[in-house]
Amino acid sequence: MANNVIEVHQVSKRYGLVQAVDGVDLAVEAGQVFGLIGHNGAGKSTLFKMMLGLLPATSGQIRIDGWPVRGEEFRRVRRHVGYLPENVVFYDNLSGLETLAFFARLKGVDRSECGGLLERVGLSPAADRRVKGYSKGMRQRLGFAQALLGKPKLLFLDEPTAGLDPEGVREFYRILRQMRGEGVTVILTSHILSEIQERVDRLAIMRSGKIQAIGTVQSLRETMALPLYFELRLVRGAEPGLQRAIAALAGAEVSIDAERAVVHCQRESKMAVFQALAALDGLITDIHVREPSLEDVFLGYSE
Amino acid sequence: MTFAIELRQVGIIAVKEFRERIRDRWVLAVTIVFTAFALVIAYFGAAQQGAVGFRSIEVTIASLVSLVIYLVPLIALILGFDAIVGERERGSLDLLLSMPITRFELLLGKFLGLSASLASSTVIGFGLVGLLLGSRLSPEAWYHYAGFILSSVLLGMAFLSLAVMVSVYATDRTRASGGAIALWFFFVLVYDLLLLGALVVTGGAVAADAFPYLLLLNPADVFRILNIFGLDEVRTLYGLTTVFPERLASPALLGVVMLVWIVLPLGLANWRFRR
Numbered sequence: 001m002a003n004n005v006i007e008v009h010q011v012s013k014r015y016g017l018v019q020a021v022d023g024v025d026l027a028v029e030a031g032q033v034f035g036l037i038g039h040n041g042a043g044k045s046t047l048f049k050m051m052l053g054l055l056p057a058t059s060g061q062i063r064i065d066g067w068p069v070r071g072e073e074f075r076r077v078r079r080h081v082g083y084l085p086e087n088v089v090f091y092d093n094l095s096g097l098e099t100l101a102f103f104a105r106l107k108g109v110d111r112s113e114c115g116g117l118l119e120r121v122g123l124s125p126a127a128d129r130r131v132k133g134y135s136k137g138m139r140q141r142l143g144f145a146q147a148l149l150g151k152p153k154l155l156f157l158d159e160p161t162a163g164l165d166p167e168g169v170r171e172f173y174r175i176l177r178q179m180r181g182e183g184v185t186v187i188l189t190s191h192i193l194s195e196i197q198e199r200v201d202r203l204a205i206m207r208s209g210k211i212q213a214i215g216t217v218q219s220l221r222e223t224m225a226l227p228l229y230f231e232l233r234l235v236r237g238a239e240p241g242l243q244r245a246i247a248a249l250a251g252a253e254v255s256i257d258a259e260r261a262v263v264h265c266q267r268e269s270k271m272a273v274f275q276a277l278a279a280l281d282g283l284i285t286d287i288h289v290r291e292p293s294l295e296d297v298f299l300g301y302s303e
Numbered sequence: 304m305t306f307a308i309e310l311r312q313v314g315i316i317a318v319k320e321f322r323e324r325i326r327d328r329w330v331l332a333v334t335i336v337f338t339a340f341a342l343v344i345a346y347f348g349a350a351q352q353g354a355v356g357f358r359s360i361e362v363t364i365a366s367l368v369s370l371v372i373y374l375v376p377l378i379a380l381i382l383g384f385d386a387i388v389g390e391r392e393r394g395s396l397d398l399l400l401s402m403p404i405t406r407f408e409l410l411l412g413k414f415l416g417l418s419a420s421l422a423s424s425t426v427i428g429f430g431l432v433g434l435l436l437g438s439r440l441s442p443e444a445w446y447h448y449a450g451f452i453l454s455s456v457l458l459g460m461a462f463l464s465l466a467v468m469v470s471v472y473a474t475d476r477t478r479a480s481g482g483a484i485a486l487w488f489f490f491v492l493v494y495d496l497l498l499l500g501a502l503v504v505t506g507g508a509v510a511a512d513a514f515p516y517l518l519l520l521n522p523a524d525v526f527r528i529l530n531i532f533g534l535d536e537v538r539t540l541y542g543l544t545t546v547f548p549e550r551l552a553s554p555a556l557l558g559v560v561m562l563v564w565i566v567l568p569l570g571l572a573n574w575r576f577r578r
Contacts, residue, residue, distance in 0.1 A: 052401050075309075075403035083401040089393040093326035094319075105315045106402040146398070156401075 005030045005154050005185040006051060011060030013046050013209075020046040022209035024060070028202075030153075033176065033186045035196045037298060038206035044189050045086070045158065047206070051187075052083055052156060064154065079107060082147035086158040086189075089139065092132035096123055096142050099131055100149070109150040117145040122171065136163035144172065148179075155179065157188040161195065173199055193294035205298060217294060224300045226292035228270055230263040230277065238283035245276045308411075312404045316412025317419065324382075324420035333378060333421070337428025340370055345432055360436070360444035364451050367429070368530045371455050372523050376462040377487050379421055383466025384483035386413045387576070388473050406576045414467050414569060421459040426452055450554070454529045454561070461522040461564040462486075468568040471576045494521045515547050522564040529557045 008026035012019065021043045028034045038044050049055040051062055053069035062069050067077045090099050100114040118127050121141040131139065140163045147155055161169045176186060176199070190196040196203070197217050204214040213220050234242065239256055246254040252265035252273050265273045270289075277284060292300075324330050344366045346356060387410070390396040399409055429452050433440070440448065465486055473479035498517055518524040532552040551557075 049397065052397075054397055054400050078401065078403040081401065083398060085394050085397045085401075087394050088398055090395060091319075091323055093323050098322075102315070102319050103398075103402065106312060106399075106404060108403065143398075 003030050004028060005065055006034075006187065007061075007063045008047075008051065009061045009063075011047070011050060011057045011062060013043075013050060013055065014058045019209050021050070021057075024206075024209075024211055026204060026211065026214070028185060028187060030185050031180065031183045032201045033180055033188070033199060035200035035203035036187065036189045036206065037191070037193060037196065037203060037294070042206040043209040044206050046209075048156060048158060048187075048189070052081070053077070079150060080153045082149065082152035082155045084143045084147040084155075084157045084160055087162065088143045090131045090142060093130055095128050095130055096134070096138075097127040099142060100145055103146050104149050107150050113149065114145075117148055118142075120148070120175065121145045122168075137165055137168050140164055141168070144175075148175075153184060155184060155186045155188075157186065159190060160188055161190065161192065169195065193298055197294040203294075213297075217297070220297050221292050222267065224292075224297055225266060226296050226300055227264040227266060228292065229290035230265070230273060231288040231290060232261040232263065232277070232284050233286035234259050234261055235283055235285060238280070241280055241283050245280055246273070249273060249276055308405070308408060312408045313412040313415065316404070316409055317416035320413055320416025321419045324417070329382070330420050330424050333424035334428045336374075337424055338431050340374070341367060341429050341432040342435070344370060345436060360440055360448060363436075364447055364530060367451065368527060371451075371458065372527060373491060375421075375425070375455055375459045376491055376523060379459045379462035380466045380469075380483035380487050382421060383414075383417055383463045384470050384473075384479040385476060386417060386467050387470040387572075388476050388479045389470070392476055407573050410467065410471070410569070410573055410576055414463060417463050417467075418460050421463060422456045425455050425459060429455065451530055454526055457558070457561045457565065458522060458526040461561060461568075462490075464565045464568040464572075468572040468575075471572040490521050490523050495524065515551050518547065519551075519560050522561060525557055525560050525564065528552060529554060529561070 004027045006026065006028040008024055011021060011024045013021040024043075024047060026047075036044050036047070046055065050057050051064070051069065053062075053074055056070060064077050065080065067073050069077055094102065096118060097114055100118065101111050104111055104114055115124070115127070118124050121144050123138060123141050123145065126134065126138060131142065134142065140160070144157075144160065147157065161172055164172060179186060188196070188200075200217070202214070202216050203220070205212045205220070213223070215223070232242075234256075236259070242254060242256065242261060246252050246263060249265070249269060249272055251269045252263055254261055254263045263273060263277070274289075277287065345363050387396065390399060400406065429448075433445075433448050433452070436448075466483055469482040469486065470479050473482055498514065502514065518528065528547060532547070
């Protein structure tokens with residue numbers, strides 16, 4: 001347990017009649033990248049804010065690095081935490097560098113760190129321009145630089161890639177990998193599930209204030225028993241042979257569209273399907289095996 | 304949750320707030336407004352009596368008081384209503400609060416930074432005019448004029464405190480601006496009318512004894528009394544203050560009342576903000 005940077009124990013939050021977060025247990029190990037996904041209103045943001053100490057929990061306990069988030073030691077905790085809120089807008093009339101320097105002072109971080117951080121997120125050329133003229137992507141980069149102030153041990157990133165162009169997204173995850181390599185723990189939310197799935201070590205799916213599932217992407221796929229896909233390319237006239245071969249197998253279905261076909265099957269019949277397909281010598285020109293995507297997992301849990 | 308205040312954090316917020324007001328030329332604009340109005344009043348204030356040009360410091364201060372009593376509360380409320388609710392709508396409030404800072408430090412820093420902005424405009428704007436009049440002012444006149452500037456700063460801070468309170472309680476900027484304007488109408492336009500109305504309707508039976516104390520419940524009236532009572536020449540011109548007893552008119556006591564008006568709304572704001 002000592003290795004957990006975040007420990008959330010039976011945490012609930014109630015607003016009047018609305019149970020925003022309902023008995024959540026969560027532990028994130030040091031050095032992990034942890035993803036939190038769920039619909040709007042699933043309780044992600046509320047949970048995030050409670051973990052940051054911005055909102056008091058109605059019940060339950062939250063510890064960051066072994067310390068309670070809202071006690072006397074909150075300053076100590078917060079100096080080691082970086083936070084990027086969703087859709088942050090900064091102060092129009094300050095420059096990027098001044099904005100960063102302002103947060104650096106609040107955090108007790110040396111101002112000399114700011115130039116390097118702006119360099120790291122690719123904002124150096126715009127450092128002295130007022131934030132008013134920044135694009136959404138540039139503001140997001142500035143927000144990320146701000147979150148990295150003071151070499152945090154723990155990063156909370158709420159929809160960190162919103163507004164970034166594809167190059168910016170790649171750059172963001174490159175920096176994130178570096179941070180992970182330095183032992184930083186990261187907890188992030190994203191609605192772009194295909195983006196998050198290759199980049200998190202573990203994830204939790206939230207629905208109606210509860211954690212529906214938690215684990216590695218692979219373990220979630222397996223516990224849900226979602227079908228796998230075989231994507232096939234066929235030679236002309238291969239249809240009847242393929243239909244027959246799949247019909248002979250339990251737990252597999254095929255849909256054919258001219259020269260392309262998709263076979264769905266349960267995980268346990270994967271090898272049987274594979275052998276049956278291999279036996280159709282000459283009818284199939286190409287095969288891809290596809291794992292269910294995070295979208296499938298997500299939809300599977302939220303039905 | 305009571306934690307020791309770190310003044311450093313308060314100062315960082317205040318400096319940032321002040322710097323923003325300098326950057327967007329707010330301080331400059333308001334300074335110009337104050338200077339221009341004060342000049343016009345100093346030189347043309349007596350035009351109705353058929354005279355143009357500077358007359359006496361007492362008349363000038365009395366005219367400036369009538370101006371400041373409308374203008375400073377309005378400017379303070381406009382400056383302050385956005386303080387917290389604006390950060391909340393921008394999405395930067397959560398970010399600020401995730402820093403090693405308490406809510407009280409943030410609130411106090413905001414208030415002090417905004418106060419410094421308004422105080423700069425007030426002191427520079429009216430101070431410039433004071434310097435222009437300088438050669439004609441006796442030491443006693445300077446004393447009154449300095450008192451007028453100081454009390455204007457306090458008046459601004461009292462209404463800034465109210466504005467910050469509105470900013471904490473309001474759920475969005477629109478409501479906050481509405482609340483700020485409502486406060487201005489109430490304290491600046493309606494309050495005295497209500498008091499006078501109550502006096503007249505009841506033929507002085509109700510509220511006559513309480514009248515001076517009721518005046519203390521309005522920072523704008525406290526400001527007026529503070530400035531008018533020291534000036535013998537104009538005291539008689541003001542109907543309202545003739546019913547005000549001498550013993551309540553000590554500048555020290557009125558100053559304390561003004562400080563209460565600065566501290567109280569801020570305290571209520573802090574109480575609400577922490578929840």
